[in-house]
Amino acid sequence: MRFLGIESSCDETGVALVQLLPDGAARLRGAALHSQVAMHRDYGGVVPELASRDHIRRVLPLMEAALEEAGVDLRAVDAVAYTRGPGLAGALLVGAGVAAALAMALGVPALGVHHLEGHLLSPFLSADPPAFPFVALLVSGGHTQLMRVDGVGRYALLGETIDDAAGEAFDKSAKLLGLGYPGGPALSRLAQQGDPAAFALPRPLLHSGDLDFSFAGLKTAVLTQVRKLGPALAARRADLAAATEAAIVDVLVHKAAQAMRATGLQRLVVAGGVGANQRLRAQLDERARRAGWRVHYPELALCTDNGAMIALAAAMRWQAGGWPPHGDGWAFDVRPRWPLQALTPAAPA
Structure with missing residues (x-):
């Protein structure tokens, strides 16, 4: 089966x-991707209305580019x-509306996906895919979570x-x-020139x-x-950039290792932009x-939000039986706030 994916949750x-x-x-x-970074830079952050309008302009040309690369006809x-x-509600509605319209025109299912589940499962497209069960460290612009993952939809916070x-x-x-x-990528680039021990953060x-x-509290210390x-x-x-990066990374690594010890699992998946x-x-x-477990990462191109x-x-x-044959139908809604642990298992445990 061929699945066309549309991501439009933010920028x-x-x-x-x-x-x-x-x-x-x-x-x-x-695959095709457009980042709105240049458009939002003058505002110092994402402007939701501008983001939604730009998704409308970009999504169909990007779809054509992705299908051309795949050598596959839309039908x-x-x-x-x-x-x-x-x-962002408006941005989500763009992708949802386009997907439902396409699915109806083609007579195929439309499937609403949890953004963080996409990040969490993205290492399965890498050259070194993980296997269930594993601990997941989800680190992105708006989320930092440790999850135990026993299968598709079987997530424990x-x-x-x-x-x-x-x-x-x-x-x-x-x-x-x-x-x-x-700021994040810029800070990391600058940190390479500094001394992470220069400031006691x-x-x-x-x-x-x-x-x-x-x-x-770290932000306040900076x-x-x-x-x-x-x-x-x-x-x-x-130096201050390097010290800041070191403080954040030390906490993430320490907590991830603690989760591995607590669960007794041998695989860690790291997903999200960070x-x-x-x-x-x-x-x-x-x-x-040193500890004898393995770490799996998505390819760098799949760390950012992507289709x-x-x-x-x-x-x-779908493979695990998570949807009926008709999928979600062609009606759609969006869930701007949606806890990952609220997802149901894709198949019986």
């Missing part, structure tokens, strides 16, 4: 075609998947952030350092004994250092080497 428009092979494996056949698509939530997510900590700290938007909840996270430095910030910006951070990957790989992860999640749920 990326992504369309991709994923095919289920006879042996049960999934293969990415074609050969067997199901159309879209991001149902969470995300182990811990989550009680305030800012790791991606927000990167972005807000970058803004304090005057790095502009989007806190590691919130590092030894709390649970698997929850907190990054708001603000305090910026004010102390004053005009000297320009000369110390790289999963592309090279310091995080290096430290997790080293911790895994491939939506098509894949739909394909895996």
Whole structure:
């Protein structure tokens, strides 16, 4: 079966075609992505109305590009998947509306996918896919969670952030350092030139004994250092960026290792935009080497929001019996707030 996936939850428009092979494996056949970063940069963040309008302009040309890369005619698509939530309501409605209209025109199912489930399952498209069960570290701009994953839709929350997510900590700290938007990648690039030990920044909840996270206090500590430095910030910006990145990564690695010990599992999956951070990957790989477990990452191109992860999640749920033959029908809604653990299993345990 061929699944067309449409992602429009925030500031990326992504369309991709994923095919289920006879042996049960999934293969990415074609993908196209447009980022709205340049459009939102002048505003210092995502403007929801502008995001929605840009999705409308981009989605059909991107679909044509993805199908052309795949060498597949639109009429050969067997199901159309879209991001149902969470995300910006207006942006979600664009993808949902286009997907339902396409599905109705083609006479195929329309499938509403959870955005975070897409991220969580995206490593199954990598060259080194995981196997169930595993611990998942979901780290993105708005989410930081540790989950136990026993199958498609079988998710147990182990811990989550009680305030800012790791991606927000990167972005807000970058803004304090005057790095502009989007701040996280800019901070990580600058951190490569700095000394991570130059500033003693806190590691919130590092030894709390649970698997929850907190990054708001770290942002406050960065603000305090910026004010102390004053005009000297320009000369110390790289060091402060490196120290900030190190603090965030130390907490993520410590909590992930704690979750591995608590569950006794041997596989960790890292997904979401922050999963592309090279310091995080290096430290997790080293911790895994010492502890004897494995870490699986999506390909770098699949760390950001994209259509491939939506098509894949739909394909895996379909394969596991997660939808009736008609899918969700052609009526649609969106869920801007939608807890991942609220999803039902795709098949009986």
